[in-house]
Amino acid sequence: MHPIQSIGYPVHFQNSLPEIKNFISNGNYSKIFVLADSNTEKHCLPLLQPYLPENYDIIEIDPGEENKNIDFCIGVWKNLLDFNAERNSLLINLGGGVITDMGGFAASTFKRGIDFIQVPTTLLAQVDASVGGKTGIDMDHVKNIIGTFTQPKAVFIDSAFLKTLEDCQLVSGYAEMIKHGLIADKKYFDQLKTADPLNIDPALVYRSVEIKNQVITADPHEKGKRKILNFGHTIGHAVESCSLTDKINPLLHGEAIAIGMICESYLSHKINGLIDVELQEVTNAIIKLFPISPITTNNDDLLAVMKNDKKNDNQRIGFALLTKIGECSYDNFVEEDLIVKSLDFYRNLIK
């Protein structure tokens, strides 16, 4: 598989780890750091180790979205300082989206920016979080509210990492792949409907990255078209944030996005031309693939989180919505009562 050229950097695929050795030896870096969480240190570092130089330092953090915050980020900065990281040091982010987002943010701000590469180890990070240059952390349970647009120097995707990933994490990552099909490629969506999320064909991962890359290279800073990648995320992020706060039913990112995609397909049907048959098709496909999770948070709390969403304009809640399967528009501002109806639509599915 050929590397995909992104915004000034290559995304390598399949058996890409030996490429890391070349990248490091060509980079003339004074110090190498690996940021991992306890799971990726255990399961993924042994796969990466043969391609690292003899001397490197590991920065390890606790796993989980609840740690994607300023306190843990300060911990990363302190480690870099303690290990005498210099301007020409390299940070290797070895992990899922939490590590690639927070590591990218820590690197992009330390000493006004040091180089970093992404080595995504979850399906979600491979098809989504590691590509596109969005870095960030959460604050006060608002997702990714602090962050930068900073591109990595390279991304290395290798399916070997997925072998130790829990099934629920594979299914979670699959949600973003479904999203790529829904917003840009009906044929790809049809392929995904019948593929097995627990046994992913690397060609599907490649196609997802291709779609994401086409969108982000056209609009790196999300002034316009890139907003279509947020399909399912306005409601999905609110459901995810609230589920993390109330801790009754903490959802994985992809599980929340699956809920968001159903609700936002309903909105797409009501105001953006998505025909009823396609609303049913999307709903059925998602329900078949994802465990149906109840939304336990009340509507007011969900709407309050949505009002903090970065996609809003003058307090109006903004959505990327499908016009049909494989096509999406952005900057659709939706009234609160219709948003509530979309949540009811989802809730009624599981009655």
Ligand code: NAD
């Ligand atoms: P995650 O990073 O928390 O990883 C999920 C779990 O899997 C963690 O417990 C981790 O330790 C473990 N893990 C990782 N790789 C493993 C492996 N190979 N074997 C065994 N265990 C492994 O979560 P995620 O789902 O990868 O990422 C979610 C995050 O990504 C969210 O914070 C979301 O906001 C972010 N995200 C960012 C973007 C972006 O464009 N920057 C896009 C989508 C999502």
